[in-house]
Amino acid sequence: MNIRSILRGLRQVQTSECGAPLGHTGFWVRLFFPSLFLTFLLASGPTTSHGQSRSPEARAPNVLSTINGTPIGRDDVIYQATIVEGRKQPALTQGHLKNVLERIIRDELIYQRAMALGLDADPGYQSALSLAMVQINAYKRKKLAEVFFRREVTDKAIVSDAEAKAYFDKNVRRIRAELHLEQILVRKEAEIKTILKELDQGASFESVARKQFPSLPKLPREPWDLGYLTWKQIPESWRNVVYDLKPGEHSSIIRGPNRRFWIVNLVERRENSNLSFADVEKHIKNLLKDAKVEQLRAKTLQELRDKARIEYFKWSVSEFDEKERD
The missing domain is CATH 3.10.50.40 (Chitinase A; domain 3)
Structure with missing residues (x-):
């Protein structure tokens, strides 16, 4: 998955399936969008920056710089230039990209020093990071569910000529x-x-x-x-x-x-x-496939629930009000 598809997905999950805004969480995600993106990279695996979970050698083809061993990659620069600074990629120049890289290096140096000082324990920072993770988890659930249903449901709902x-x-x-x-x-x-x-x-x-x-x-x-x-x-x-x-x-x-x-x-x-049958064959197959997909989808979801251990705890709507006030 490349940087552009990740960013598109992050924007998509700012609304629910029915299109309703996510409200409080969505507000914080927009406010802390750069932190949100970095959190996503941390949560989903190896990263080129901040996470320090991938060696420079493993990322060498696209690494532009390292700061105390932490690599800064091409995707970091694209993100900073096009999303944070709002530049259109076709308008990017070599000089501008160099300036963007220097700004990322500056921010990385500050980040590393802040981590060394233990400033990541700051309540405001942790609160923003937690809210960003809510958005990230929603993104991961949504995208993997799409892959799952495509492979395990849609691709298996086959309609024969007969x-x-x-x-x-x-x-x-x-x-x-x-x-x-x-x-x-x-x-x-x-x-x-x-x-x-x-x-x-x-x-x-x-x-x-x-x-x-x-x-x-x-x-x-x-x-x-x-x-x-x-x-x-x-x-x-x-x-x-x-x-x-x-x-x-x-x-x-x-x-x-x-x-x-x-x-x-x-x-x-x-x-x-x-x-004739030939005139409507494609439409009939689509109709039957849709029906099979719905049946298989319902069956699959029920099987997942039957095999899972789901626990419900006592809660009240007032907890949500307190969360909003926080």
Whole structure:
């Protein structure tokens, strides 16, 4: 892993999987980013600087300098120049890089003297280092989990030609169907329930859908009219509903991700009898692979939990408040 990929990864883990900021920890990580990067190198193995866990000989091809035996490498200079000082790499010159190296040597000398004086015991320094390690540990978990699931789950979820063909034969009527659909989409469950009640009481789909667009100008096609959709275009959450509808019939409430609620109306159905297995083979294999990945992922996670010894301790939310105040 090179310096650029490490830095990109460190920035990525400043947010959670759902994109929410990490808050207190993220603030300190940004504040102590240089320390964070060096801590990462210490935590993940041999380093070219500060860690002193790799000999100059082992790092010789990229070593630019040594200070009391501690090597300073090319990656140290790239990091200092592009991240800490905000320079764009194509604009770097030999003279600038030499100046950057001298600044790193200066900082390393100060670092070594501070360590000799025992200043690394400073509470503020240790606190910042601990918070940086939280970020580093999150990065390591995230990146290794990606490698693990790619090798142990995704790469093992193989779909054969026979499986894909069997799926096509079993679902050929759906696959060749083209559905003319209309939709009503809202984000509030109470609202979609009210809409469904109106439709069930006899209101036309168009009149109810139009209420969602009170200032709608004249358009070639109404925004709720999706036209004809092929099997590949039908959203996954709709598939077990729309193919059972009759023309003029609306669905019940369809729940989707991110608090999306639909009611779908089937206008017309037609069949594309010329559609062959070859036309949809790739899509079928992707669909089946996704299903296998989810199944294998769930199975693997359960096996890991079953084999692990996980202990939960008593704690309260007040501990988190105290951590924030600290």
